[in-house]
Amino acid sequence: MKFKNIFKKTLLIAASLATLSAANIVQADVLQDIKDRKVLRVAVPQDFPPFGSVGLDLKPQGIDIDVAQYIADKMSVELELIPVTSANRIPYLQTKKADLVISSLGKNPEREKAIDFSTPYAPFFLGVFGDKEIQVKSADDLTNKTVGVTRGAVEDLELEKIVSSNTTIQRFEDNNTTLSAYLSGQVNLIATGNLVAAEIAKKQPNRAPESKFMLKESPCYIGMMKDESALQSEVNSIIAAAFSDGTLNSISMKWLKAPLPEGFGA
Amino acid sequence: MLNFSDLLPYTDQFLKGLLTTVELTLYSTLLGLILGAVLATARQYGSSLVAGVVSVYVELIRNTPFIVQLFFIFFGLPSIGVMLSPWQAGMIAMVINLAAYSTEIIRAGLGTTPKGQWEAAKVLGLSFKQTLLRVVMVPAVEKIYPALTSQCIIVMLGSAVLSQISVPDLTYAANLVQSRNFRSFESYLITAGLYLLLAILMRKAFNMIGRRVFSYRVIK
Numbered sequence: 001m002k003f004k005n006i007f008k009k010t011l012l013i014a015a016s017l018a019t020l021s022a023a024n025i026v027q028a029d030v031l032q033d034i035k036d037r038k039v040l041r042v043a044v045p046q047d048f049p050p051f052g053s054v055g056l057d058l059k060p061q062g063i064d065i066d067v068a069q070y071i072a073d074k075m076s077v078e079l080e081l082i083p084v085t086s087a088n089r090i091p092y093l094q095t096k097k098a099d100l101v102i103s104s105l106g107k108n109p110e111r112e113k114a115i116d117f118s119t120p121y122a123p124f125f126l127g128v129f130g131d132k133e134i135q136v137k138s139a140d141d142l143t144n145k146t147v148g149v150t151r152g153a154v155e156d157l158e159l160e161k162i163v164s165s166n167t168t169i170q171r172f173e174d175n176n177t178t179l180s181a182y183l184s185g186q187v188n189l190i191a192t193g194n195l196v197a198a199e200i201a202k203k204q205p206n207r208a209p210e211s212k213f214m215l216k217e218s219p220c221y222i223g224m225m226k227d228e229s230a231l232q233s234e235v236n237s238i239i240a241a242a243f244s245d246g247t248l249n250s251i252s253m254k255w256l257k258a259p260l261p262e263g264f265g266a
Numbered sequence: 267m268l269n270f271s272d273l274l275p276y277t278d279q280f281l282k283g284l285l286t287t288v289e290l291t292l293y294s295t296l297l298g299l300i301l302g303a304v305l306a307t308a309r310q311y312g313s314s315l316v317a318g319v320v321s322v323y324v325e326l327i328r329n330t331p332f333i334v335q336l337f338f339i340f341f342g343l344p345s346i347g348v349m350l351s352p353w354q355a356g357m358i359a360m361v362i363n364l365a366a367y368s369t370e371i372i373r374a375g376l377g378t379t380p381k382g383q384w385e386a387a388k389v390l391g392l393s394f395k396q397t398l399l400r401v402v403m404v405p406a407v408e409k410i411y412p413a414l415t416s417q418c419i420i421v422m423l424g425s426a427v428l429s430q431i432s433v434p435d436l437t438y439a440a441n442l443v444q445s446r447n448f449r450s451f452e453s454y455l456i457t458a459g460l461y462l463l464l465a466i467l468m469r470k471a472f473n474m475i476g477r478r479v480f481s482y483r484v485i486k
Contacts, residue, residue: 148432151441151442151445152441152445152446156445157446170352170432171432171438171441171442172430172431172432173429173430173441177430177431180337180341181341181431181432184340184341184342184344184345185344185349186340186341186344186349186352186431
């Protein structure tokens with residue numbers, strides 16, 4: 001018993017020593033490094049359109065790439081794109097292989113322990129979408145209306161919580177069936193993600209679904225190393241500039257075929 | 267491991283689903299068999315043009331998957347302006363499907379009618395309609411009655427597919443419950459049991475009807 005305790009204590013001391021020394025080494029300012037290097041290294045997705053994918057010219061393209069380019073331009077440095085997968089985007093940041101992660105990253109408490117986040121730069125939400133003719137602004141407006149949704153999806157569960165019993169929810173087997181139901185006019189309102197709505201708008205512009213209201217929001221943030229306040233405030237001010245000069249909105253129009261939702265970034 | 271109490275809050279869903287399945291089966295069996303009998307007659311005794319049209323229909327339906335027919339009606343037809351509710355689309359798909367199969371089955375029965383019966387009826391001065399309805403049809407159906415029963419049950423079981431276009435039938439209920447409490451084993455076990463029960467009851471009902479309709483042979 002005693003021996004175990006001593007062993008535990010030794011380990012603890014060793015661990016805290018290691019952390020301390022690591023903290024001493026990592027005193028560098030990433031923003032200064034970027035400026036010295038004149039290169040901004042950004043981890044971007046390569047397999048997640050419209051955020052980041054490989055275009056016909058074999059170059060990465062998408063919202064995340066456009067935002068990365070905008071930030072690099074504002075910092076007056078070169079942009080180096082590092083394609084990552086969603087599983088390794090945070091490790092790339094932690095091992096200093098990338099300065100920023102712009103990879104449709106959502107915020108959650110676990111991630112907030114590991115890295116810092118900027119203000120949001122792109123919308124990512126589940127909502128009710130539908131025909132332009134239909135006036136719907138909230139769950140109450142859905143009374144006596146029919147909404148199509150994919151059974152068991154998060155939007156199904158969220159919708160069920162807020163609508164009254166006078167709303168008919170038609171549940172379909174999978175996303176494609178829900179889309180078919182909307183495209184064929186069998187339902188004129190659907191609950192789905194804004195990416196799916198953008199995909200419909202791209203393929204069938206005459207049936208482009210309009211965003212009615214949000215069910216659940218998880219916008220995209222830029223991720224960076226913890227405690228890099230200089231970098232964080234620089235990135236935040238660039239995003240604020242992109243927001244006020246309309247760049248973020250035009251990026252949203254270009255890739256999501258919809259303006260930024262009301263109250264975004266507020 | 268098994269936990270059926272998680273399903274109790276959803277009893278209502280299951281009952282509603284069961285009711286929808288029963289309702290759909292009842293109507294589609296009735297309509298499908300009537301249509302089947304008419305088409306079988308047309309194919310067996312109609313002009314070559316009529317028989318040809320019927321056989322195109324029969325082959326078209328019998329050689330394409332039910333779910334494709336269903337999707338065509340529900341998702342395809344709106345593009346030519348025919349908008350049907352899930353219930354209507356499902357109902358029509360079932361009727362069309364059963365009618366095609368029962369046409370073939372009933373026609374086989376009609377085909378076994380000895381020529382002598384037609385001749386005898388003619389000699390007795392019966393019209394075509396009278397001969398068909400009073401002489402030929404009942405024995406013809408009796409011969410193929412077990413096959414017809416099975417086909418109706420197959421269509422009832424096949425109605426599970428209607429849940430794909432959001433018809434709130436028994437399978438829809440099972441899928442919904444399963445997506446809420448993740449008790450897939452229990453949900454589908456109960457659902458399978460209910461379908462089995464339905465199938466058995468249907469067979470019993472068919473046998474009962476059969477005993478009444480085909481009792482002309484029994485000498486009292």
